Amino acid sequence: xxxxxxxxxxxxxxxxxGFSPPSNSYLKASDLNKPETFFPxxxxxxxxxxxxxxxxxxxxxxxxxxxxxxxxxxxxxxLAHAKAYTVMMIKRFGFNSQSQVIEIASNxxxxxxxxxxxxxxxxxxxxxxxxxxxxKEKGIESVVDFFGVRLANTLGAKGIKADLLLGNNxxxxxxxxxxxxxxxxxxxxxxxxxxxxxxxxxxxxxxxQFDTIYHEHFSYLSxxxxxxxxxRHGLAIFDVEEVATHGGSLRIFVKHADDTKAISDxxxxxxxKEITFGLNDLPIYKNYQDKAEKVKNDFTEFxxxxxxxxxxxxxxxxxxxxxxxxxxxxxxxxxxxxVADASPHKQNKFLPGVHIPVFDEQKIKTEKPxxxxxxxxxxxxEISDQLNYIRAWGGKFVVAVPExxxx
Numbered sequence: 001x002x003x004x005x006x007x008x009x010x011x012x013x014x015x016x017x018g019f020s021p022p023s024n025s026y027l028k029a030s031d032l033n034k035p036e037t038f039f040p041x042x043x044x045x046x047x048x049x050x051x052x053x054x055x056x057x058x059x060x061x062x063x064x065x066x067x068x069x070x071x072x073x074x075x076x077x078x079l080a081h082a083k084a085y086t087v088m089m090i091k092r093f094g095f096n097s098q099s100q101v102i103e104i105a106s107n108x109x110x111x112x113x114x115x116x117x118x119x120x121x122x123x124x125x126x127x128x129x130x131x132x133x134x135x136k137e138k139g140i141e142s143v144v145d146f147f148g149v150r151l152a153n154t155l156g157a158k159g160i161k162a163d164l165l166l167g168n169n170x171x172x173x174x175x176x177x178x179x180x181x182x183x184x185x186x187x188x189x190x191x192x193x194x195x196x197x198x199x200x201x202x203x204x205x206x207x208x209q210f211d212t213i214y215h216e217h218f219s220y221l222s223x224x225x226x227x228x229x230x231x232r233h234g235l236a237i238f239d240v241e242e243v244a245t246h247g248g249s250l251r252i253f254v255k256h257a258d259d260t261k262a263i264s265d266x267x268x269x270x271x272x273k274e275i276t277f278g279l280n281d282l283p284i285y286k287n288y289q290d291k292a293e294k295v296k297n298d299f300t301e302f303x304x305x306x307x308x309x310x311x312x313x314x315x316x317x318x319x320x321x322x323x324x325x326x327x328x329x330x331x332x333x334x335x336x337x338x339v340a341d342a343s344p345h346k347q348n349k350f351l352p353g354v355h356i357p358v359f360d361e362q363k364i365k366t367e368k369p370x371x372x373x374x375x376x377x378x379x380x381x382e383i384s385d386q387l388n389y390i391r392a393w394g395g396k397f398v399v400a401v402p403e404x405x406x407x
Contacts, residue, residue, distance in 0.1 A: 001055050003046040004177055004218065005229055010044040012218075014052050014285045015210060015292050017041040020327040021352040022050070023214035023320035028349060028407055038353065039215055041324070043286045050227050051177075052201055052211075052220035052285070055087065077382050079110060081245055082168075086114035095120050095164055102162040102187065104147045105170035109135030116140060125151070152183035161189045162263075168197045171226070171248065172217045175351055181233045185256075194235070194254035198226075202277055203248030205284060208402040210292040211321040212247065223250060223270050223278045228319065230254055239264040247378045296329045299400040303335040306371060313398075314369040315339035318358045319345045322375025325400060327353040336373065340364050364390065371400045 001010045020037040027036070041189025045052045053338035089095065102113045115122050126132040132142040134395065145151050155161075165188050174180040175345040184194055198339050199212055201222040213220070219221045227237055230252075238254035238261050250270070255261050277282035306313050315322060318341040326336065331354045340361045341347060364372065364387065372390060372400050374380045384407075399405050 001044065001053055002176065003049060005051050005225070005232075006049045008046050008048040010053075011281060012285065013043050013289075014043040014045045015213065015288045016043075017210065017213060017292065017328045020214070020324060023216060023323040023352065026318070026346055026349040026358070027342045027352060027355065031356060032350060036353065037094055041215070041328075043213060044222065045282070045387055047282060048381075049224040050222060050280055051229075052222075054215065054218055071391040075379065075381060075382075078245070081243075082111035083114050086111065086118070089164065089195070090115075090118060090120070093164070097121070100167070100189075101164045102160075104138070104165070104167040105173070105308055106135060106142060107131045109138040109140040109142070110142045111166075111168065113138050115242055117399065122335050140317045148179040148183045149186060150183075152186035156186055159278060160187075161192070162187050163189055165192060165194045166196070169199070169249075171196050171198045172219050172221055175218045175228060177219060178198065178233070180234065181229055184254075185233045187234055188235075188256065190256060191259060195251060196254070197212075197243060197245065197249050197251045199246045200242070200248050200250045201225075202274055202279060205276070205279075205288060207247060208291045208295060209247050209321075210288070210295065211325040211401055214320050214324050216320065221250070222274055223252070223267075223277055224274050226241065226250075227267075227271070232255070236263070238262065238269055240270050242270070245378070265271045271356060292328075295400055295403065296325075299325065300329045300331065300405040302398065302400075303329075303331055304403055307335055311370040312367065313371045314339055314364060314367065315356070315373045315375050316364070316380065316387060317341060317374060317376040318343070318349075318351060319376035321377075321401075323351055325351065325375065326356065327349065330354075332356065337367070337369070338363060339375070348402060361387075369395060371396050371398050377401050389390065 020041045021036055021038050043054050095369050097119045100121050102123045103112050104125045106112055106126045112122040112124055124135050124140050125147050126142050127146045129144050132144045135142045198221045201220045231283050234257050235254050236257045237252050238255050241251045243249045243251050313336050318339050330352050336356055338357050338359055340363050346358050349358050374383050374397055379397055397407050
């Protein structure tokens with residue numbers, strides 16, 4: 001296996017989470033008797049550019065297909081984040097009715113709707129037809145396609161170029177990162193701005209967030225690696241912010257290398273922080289397996305003890321990260337009886353691999369479980385507020401990452 005950026009041969013393992021099906025491949029009842037495909041969830045680190053990555057076992061087009069079940073608009077905190085970003089960007093860069101905002105992986109229009117409300121022309125690029133259809137219902141024009149050099153050239157030939165080109169949680173989802181960033185270079189106007197947000201590798205290691213590893217995430221990103229990738233394609237990072245989403249993310253601001261925008265001190269600050277943490281050296285990557293296994297073991301012990309004590313355990317949030325944790329721990333419905341989720345696209349289906357059934361929230365009120373495991377731990381405050389009523393019957397909440405907590 002070679003590095004997807006610099007083509008160096010990969011020999012250093014970061015973590016091996018065993019075998020797992022693609023994390024958003026929810027099953028219908030009729031699928032339960034059919035064979036299911038499991039892929040290795042083994043992550044490598046490149047000793048040359050320090051890009052952390054998975055081999056493309058599960059193919060890109062198979063994951064992001066017409067049945068893709070992740071709709072961004074079902075998280076209220078994520079919508080608030082998108083709205084705040086829109087306000088900040090308009091204020092900082094003065095985008096107006098003459099500007100063109102293009103979002104890659106625009107999903108169901110969760111973010112572009114806020115630019116549209118301000119009278120700013122928007123275009124979404126989204127490979128999953130069902131989420132793009134939801135965006136079109138909001139009046140957001142969407143191109144249903146994967147982004148790269150080919151699509152950038154097609155749009156450019158029609159005179160479409162971006163003043164703002166953005167993507168949230170997409171850079172990690174791209175198997176051919178050079179083709180993707182090459183496409184950004186083509187689609188950006190000479191004085192345009194690119195922003196990307198992605199989960200920060202430093203937080204993944206520091207806070208033990210191994211459950212954010214799944215087949216959709218082909219890369220796990222640091223500023224050290226991302227800066228090299230953008231520079232290779234004639235683009236420069238001129239600012240970077242740490243944001244709280246997804247357990248700690250980076251938001252980068254990018255320009256053409258020959259654009260005269262000043263480079264903020266933040267870039268050097270975050271680079272220094274990563275270097276001090278050790279992200280430019282192999283030892284930090286080599287000790288990670290033990291940290292992941294400790295979380296798995298503590299979580300499994302909790303589930304087994306709860307079962308022995310005659311307690312009922314349910315989950316909330318049929319999130320991809322939950323599927324990584326449950327498959328790694330081998331936790332099936334004998335230990336976690338069911339999962340509740342707000343999205344109708346996941347209800348009445350079964351989690352991949354472990355086949356735990358997914359219901360709407362009413363199931364919690366009917367069954368009154370003793371414990372609710374919050375699988376998307378990054379939303380634990382939002383979810384524990386929403387389900388606060390479980391305390392009436394003595395119910396407690398549990399998170400497994402970064403360490404087991406019962407509250």
